[in-house]
Amino acid sequence: MVLCRICCWRDFHTGIWPAPAAPPACEHLRERIPHRTGKNQRANYISNINNDDPTDPASLKKYVLIFLFLIIAPLLVSTANYLRGDRRGNWQTADRSSAGLLPAASDHPEALIRIYAARTVRWRGIFAVHTWIVVKERGAPSYSRYDYTAWGQPIRVDGFAADGRWFGAIPQAVASVDGPEAGKLIPAIRSVIENYKFREYGDYSAWPGPNSNTFVQAVLDGVPELNAVLPPTAIGKDFPYRGEWCGLTASRTGVFVSLGGYLGLTIGWMEGLEFNFFGGVLGLDIRRPALKFPGIGRLGVPLSQ
Numbered sequence: 001m002v003l004c005r006i007c008c009w010r011d012f013h014t015g016i017w018p019a020p021a022a023p024p025a026c027e028h029l030r031e032r033i034p035h036r037t038g039k040n041q042r043a044n045y046i047s048n049i050n051n052d053d054p055t056d057p058a059s060l061k062k063y064v065l066i067f068l069f070l071i072i073a074p075l076l077v078s079t080a081n082y083l084r085g086d087r088r089g090n091w092q093t094a095d096r097s098s099a100g101l102l103p104a105a106s107d108h109p110e111a112l113i114r115i116y117a118a119r120t121v122r123w124r125g126i127f128a129v130h131t132w133i134v135v136k137e138r139g140a141p142s143y144s145r146y147d148y149t150a151w152g153q154p155i156r157v158d159g160f161a162a163d164g165r166w167f168g169a170i171p172q173a174v175a176s177v178d179g180p181e182a183g184k185l186i187p188a189i190r191s192v193i194e195n196y197k198f199r200e201y202g203d204y205s206a207w208p209g210p211n212s213n214t215f216v217q218a219v220l221d222g223v224p225e226l227n228a229v230l231p232p233t234a235i236g237k238d239f240p241y242r243g244e245w246c247g248l249t250a251s252r253t254g255v256f257v258s259l260g261g262y263l264g265l266t267i268g269w270m271e272g273l274e275f276n277f278f279g280g281v282l283g284l285d286i287r288r289p290a291l292k293f294p295g296i297g298r299l300g301v302p303l304s305q
Contacts, residue, residue: 070282071294075126078295082126091121094167101163101171102134102143111138111183115175115216117231118166124206127280127295128235131174131216133193134162135186146193148215150204155193155215173304175228185223192222197241208261208279209239217241220250227251229271229303232281232292238264 102114114134119125132147143162148154163171177185196218198210205211213234218241220228229251230237239261246257254268264276266283272292274283280294290300 067282071277071280074293075280075295078126081296082123091167094121095165096160096167097164098161099163099165099170101173105136105140105142108136109139110179111186112136112143113175113177113182113185113189113226114163114173115220115226115228115230116163116171117174117234118171119169121167125169127233128213129231129233129297130166130212131230131234132212133189133216133219135182135189137186138183146215148204148210148212150206150211153199153201154204155196155199172302174230175226176304177226181225185225188223188225189219192219207235209236210241211236211239213237214239214241217250224250224252227270231297231303232274232283232294233297235279236261238266238276238279238281 101116102108102112112135115131116134117129117131120128120130130147132145134143134145136143145158145160145162147156147159149156149159160166165171196215198204198214203210213230213236217230217234217237217239220226220230221242238256238258240258245259247255249256249266249268249271251268251270253270254266256264256266256268256271258264258276261276262278264274266272266274266276269287272283272285272287272290274281274292277294281292282294283292284290285292285298285300288301288303290298292298
């Protein structure tokens with residue numbers, strides 16, 4: 001049986017259909033189906049009518065529910081991981097020592113750039129990571145680390161070990177540049193940091209920004225040669241810190257639209273496809289194949305290998 005979405009049904013499988021001289025009893029079908037067509041053509045026409053119409057309220061509701069499921073389910077998984085872990089301890093006594101990701105500066109004379117990301121403090125780690133920047137010029141005796149924090153003057157220099165755990169969370173490299181190329185980019189990075197707009201006490205805002213991820217994103221925007229993309233859990237990266245709600249992506253390979261950091265869309269070769277839904281990112285990366293989910297981040301090829 002084939003159901004007319006409007007009012008009636010016909011059994012095309014039996015081959016029974018009124019003769020051409022007698023149009024279908026259903027007025028909707030009589031108006032829309034030519035009389036002098038074959039049985040298979042009429043059947044295909046009705047089948048097309050019965051396919052889901054994306055503008056139909058029921059279909060729209062289904063797509064909205066699927067979208068919300070893809071947002072909420074990963075957050076539930078991230079919540080379960082948080083509850084099973086040891087991140088609920090006292091943040092004041094949490095481990096902030098070196099994670100051993102970098103060699104001693106004296107053992108690595110070449111210039112170096114690293115962007116790290118680690119789960120943020122306490123329950124906020126369910127949703128977000130904290131990112132920071134580490135640089136070292138050629139021959140420099142030490143690394144320089146730049147964070148953007150919620151306490152004191154937002155931009156903190158060398159407040160923590162360059163590759164230190166973020167209150168117990170082990171960082172992961174988001175971008176890595178070494179050698180002469182790093183040496184060329186470090187002055188541009190320092191210039192962006194020195195001219196960053198939100199540098200006064202009270203400028204920090206955890207959500208939707210400007211926060212640590214907004215700060216690092218500003219560096220990526222100002223130094224596109226870094227060719228880096230922050231993870232989907234870097235809430236705040238889509239905050240329009242320049243006041244521009246649309247424009248080119250940091251890599252200059254795509255475009256973005258952002259409604260105050262609350263909602264947004266990014267499409268680019270480096271960035272992939274990203275939907276920003278109140279800070280959470282749902283998306284797809286084709287260049288380095290991966291799915292992007294709120295809370296749990298990337299599932300696929302890592303950002304930095």
